[in-house]
Amino acid sequence: SINGQAMQRGLPEDFDSWSAMGNDEWSYDKVLPFFRKSEHDLDIRDDFHGTDGPIPVRRRQTGPWPDIQKAFHAACLDAGYGAVEDTNGPNPAGVGVWPSNNLNGWRMSAAITHLNPMRHCLNLTVRGEVFVRKVLIKDLKAVGVEVESGGEVFNVEADRVVLSAGALKSPHLLMLSGIGPKDQLQKFGIPLVHELSGVGQNLMNHLSAQITFKVKDGLSLHGDVDAVHFGLHYTSNGSSEVNDMLLRTTPMVSQRPERVPGLRTKYLNNEVPPDRVARLSVTLGLPDGS
Numbered sequence: 554s555i556n557g558q559a560m561q562r563g564l565p566e567d568f569d570s571w572s573a574m575g576n577d578e579w580s581y582d583k584v585l586p587f588f589r590k591s592e593h594d595l596d597i598r599d600d601f602h603g604t605d606g607p608i609p610v611r612r613r614q615t616g617p618w619p620d621i622q623k624a625f626h627a628a629c630l631d632a633g634y635g636a637v638e639d640t641n642g643p644n645p646a647g648v649g650v651w652p653s654n655n656l657n658g659w660r661m662s663a664a665i666t667h668l669n670p671m672r673h674c675l676n677l678t679v680r681g682e683v684f685v686r687k688v689l690i691k692d693l694k695a696v697g698v699e700v701e702s703g704g705e706v707f708n709v710e711a712d713r714v715v716l717s718a719g720a721l722k723s724p725h726l727l728m729l730s731g732i733g734p735k736d737q738l739q740k741f742g743i744p745l746v747h748e749l750s751g752v753g754q755n756l757m758n759h760l761s762a763q764i765t766f767k768v769k770d771g772l773s774l775h776g777d778v779d780a781v782h783f784g785l786h787y788t789s790n791g792s793s794e795v796n797d798m799l800l801r802t803t804p805m806v807s808q809r810p811e812r813v814p815g816l817r818t819k820y821l822n823n824e825v826p827p828d829r830v831a832r833l834s835v836t837l838g839l840p841d842g843s
């Protein structure tokens with residue numbers, strides 16, 4: 554896995570805005586049962602949280618609050634924001650602890666939480682080194698995939714095909730399979746199976762702006778690896794989108810082997826060692842690009 558182990562759900566307003574645009578299968582009340590099914594929350598027991606799903610969720614709070622987190626939390630309250638216990642609840646606004654899928658220092662990945670418990674099943678086969686070339690479609694129904702493996706190209710048939718090749722490759726595979734904007738498919742000589750103009754369009758960056766700064770002398774950036782880490786969900790001035798911003802602060806990483814020298818460790822200038830540098834980052838939380 555490559556991720557920050559943030560088990561932060563999308564915000565209810567985001568799902569409801571997709572629903573308002575016409576995708577009513579993705580309203581928050583329709584996705585909530587699946588969030589619940591996916592997790593067992595170790596801190597919070599209520600209608601918004603699951604208790605018997607495969608992914609453990611907890612809010613790290615080992616040891617004292619690191620200085621930088623203490624300062625960030627106080628600054629948020631001073632600025633008039635509230636504190637929130639549950640950033641995965643109905644109203645995540647305010648400063649609260651990040652939920653995480655890390656347990657005792659272990660990343661609870663899809664392999665550990667989903668695959669390992671099922672490996673013994675006789676009806677499960679996982680095949681690596683198999684490259685999907687396209688989805689096979691008959692009468693507008695996916696009936697399998699065309700794949701390449703070990704220099705051979707062959708078909709794998711299935712009653713049910715789940716396309717989960719990621720944000721870039723899922724739409725690409727749909728287009729290679731003849732599902733997408735007509736003009737674009739024609740240009741590449743791909744026979745049209747189903748015209749769907751939105752496929753492969755509107756890719757957006759998840760914008761994040763960061764400021765690095767030197768911490769005051771005498772303050773320590775070190776804390777327990779499992780120490781608390783706060784985030785602030787807030788609504789930017791003049792925005793019609795609730796909780797469109799996420800603010801966090803982190804210490805910069807200490808010096809460690811890096812593939813591109815200077816990339817991770819030279820954050821301010823050569824006079825400030827990396828272990829005296831922290832970062833404030835604000836991330837745009839809007840999925841719809843508005």
Ligand SMILES: Cc1cc2nc3c(=O)[nH]c(=O)nc-3n(C[C@H](O)[C@H](O)[C@H](O)COP(=O)(O)OP(=O)(O)OC[C@H]3O[C@@H](n4cnc5c(N)ncnc54)[C@H](O)[C@@H]3O)c2cc1C
Nearest residue numbers: 555556557558559560561683684685686717718719720722
């Ligand atoms: C640096 C980073 C940090 C992140 N941190 C977090 C976080 O803290 N919390 C969080 O919730 N999310 C996080 N995310 C987002 C999260 O990782 C993605 O949303 C998630 O991985 C998407 O899962 P997926 O299964 O849809 O696709 P992916 O994880 O992208 O998996 C798609 C798979 O399909 C395979 N594939 C593609 N094309 C083919 C083909 N033709 N044939 C065969 N296989 C193919 C790919 O090799 C890949 O293994 C982070 C992402 C990044 C990059």
